[in-house]
Amino acid sequence: MTKILNMFIVACLTFMVYIIFTGSSSVYDLVTGFIVALIVGALFSNITLSNALKVLEPRRWYYLLRYAIRYFIIDETLAHVDVIKRILNPRMPVNPAIVKVPYNVETDYAKTCIACSITNTPGTVVVEIDENEKSFYIHWIDAKTLEPEKAREYISMVFEKYSRKIFD
Amino acid sequence: MKLAELTLLVTLILSLALMLTFAYNYLAPTPEVRNLALFYLITTYNPQLPYYTVNSPEAVTAIVWDYRGLDTLFETAVFYLALIAGLALARRLYRENPVSFLSTNGGLSIIVKTVTKITSPMIIAVGASIGLHGHLTPGGGFQGGATIAVAPMVIIITFSVFYLLTRKVTTEKMLLIRSIGLIGIGLTAISVFIIGLAAGRLAFVFQNMPKANAPMGLPGQVNGVLISGTLWFFNLFEMLAVAAGFTMAFAVLMLAGKER
Known part of the structure; x- marks a missing residue:
């Protein structure tokens, strides 16, 4: 459960950076950004955060x-x-x-x-x-x-x- | 003595300038070449020329992966052969046994480590954006992959290479991802040819859009989203292969140590 929450927070950060860097929010950007955010979130869920509840x-x-x-x-x-x-x-x-x-x-x-x-x-x-x-x-x-x-x-x-x- | 040196120097510079002046006609591109550039710029994204266009507004990517795609394929092959040679040279020099090295005190200070933890996902997001928009904006698979590889590089420097290895980012896995990327590039190169073979129509290796004499091709748009046919797949697979390849190379460089 903690891991999923961590993953969600990191994915949000990644998605935000992806969209801001891309500078556009068309369907293509949203879909690819979502997939990239999920992968990066899973990779960094235990690295970036230890207690995701604080973020909320x-x-x-x-x-x-x-x-x-x-x-x-x-x-x-x-x-x-x-x-x-x-x-x-x-x-x-x-x-x-x-x-x-x-x-x-x-x-x-x-x-x-x-x-x-x-x-x-x-x-x-x-x-x-x-x-x-x-x-x-x-x-x-x-x-x-x-x-x-x-x-x-x-x-x-x-x-x-x-x-x-x-x-x- | 001083005068002699000065004279020699002036003579050298002047003769070099003279040579350049004469060679300029041969070194500088002639105006005829501009027609070629004009052709690329006009056809790279032009729906009114369906048999010439690549459907990519980014002319550099169109030239690299379509107009001269075969050249780029061999460039990629050279790059990966170099990587394979590097790994082969280091094959006896490194061991992946993180347990005996596992330590939380190594690396740089906690400040740098925390900043790395936050910025690494952001670096990967930027790299993925560069790679996945290669057919629309400057960038592409290689640039995106190299940007992504910055994240493991920074982690190796601030933590240690064993931090990566204990997080299951091993060189074997990187080799697997890199191989998937390379196989993807190869399959993309022959995809239109295979489609043509299956449909019984004329098609070429490294063909992207339909041509007048070879009507098969990958779609330039999917549901109104521009993917530029093979360019999107080339960029995606190149990004995976480059990111994994560089990560593996960095890890092997840092792992090199003496055999026990």
């Missing part, structure tokens, strides 16, 4: 939408403005360091979401993840602190809060 919870989609809007409008803009200021400033005020930042989420998807959110904002890049110590190693263009817990507040608190609600 509307609460998670609500937080995903809220997070997407907040991330792309507020967090991205602030980070861009900060880095642009540093580039345009003739004294180039950078203070780079690699800091250790702990995280407190369980699933792989949540960890990936936090890591990608951090890397996608200019100024911070995740260079390594240590799953035993539950922490990222982050290269930070302006290391305000080297304390792991304080760095977490500066860098990843918001991302973590939303990632936990979306994926955990």
Whole structure:
């Protein structure tokens, strides 16, 4: 049962990508897309997903939408403005360091979401993840602190809060 | 010394330019060739010329699999002979015994692995779309198959080749799919000939649409959906064969190790 649900979700993703990439929704595209989606869904049902029931919870989609809007409008803009200021400033005020930042989420998807959110904002890049110590190693263009817990507040608190609600 | 080098260099460049100027007449296509290109462009999808058209709006695929189909068949044969030779060379060098290598800690970090898990189905969807629309838009079986093969390649790099093998994506299965693809290409090539034989009419190997002297052919459309006769089947089978062939080659490359 879980396998069929997993397969269905992966097939939906595949079908969507197929139709969007094709750029047309004639009968031919729908039929071939359906067949391709079924095959790919069966192949990847146990690889892509482990708990497909989470995908069907509307609460998670609500937080995903809220997070997407907040991330792309507020967090991205602030980070861009900060880095642009540093580039345009003739004294180039950078203070780079690699800091250790702990995280407190369980699933792989949540960890990936936090890591990608951090890397996608200019100024911070995740260079390594240590799953035993539950922490990222982050290269930070302006290391305000080297304390792991304080760095977490500066860098990843918001991302973590939303990632936990979306994926955990 | 410096002057001598400079003189030599200038002389070389100038003589090369002179040679190119004279050779241009022979290297550059003459305007007569344009009539040939014009013929392809006019006939590739033209319902008003039923005995000339291929019923495919994509002229490249029409040329590759119809106008010069035999050439492409041999190209495909050369590609697969090369693959077979590669596998034959590696036959004693790899073993498929994933149990002793099975480990979840190998490969790249969990971040890359999770992204790979999401993007792999999307890569295959894009590849299948390229392959299955080869008779309509740029692309085709080879391009689609090569795109699909990116997914196992990425999985081999981020996880390990044994991750593929424990998921039952073995080289034997890839060989089977590749063989099905090749047999399909061969059968498609002679399909119209066999139909003609059964109907007792004149038909040719590698014929696609009906011709004036050979009225047999595959349909250009099915229920109003354009499939361009044999082109759709060629693209489908080529996609299967290329995807499986590349996957097998990647897996064998990564499996090569010492014998115990």
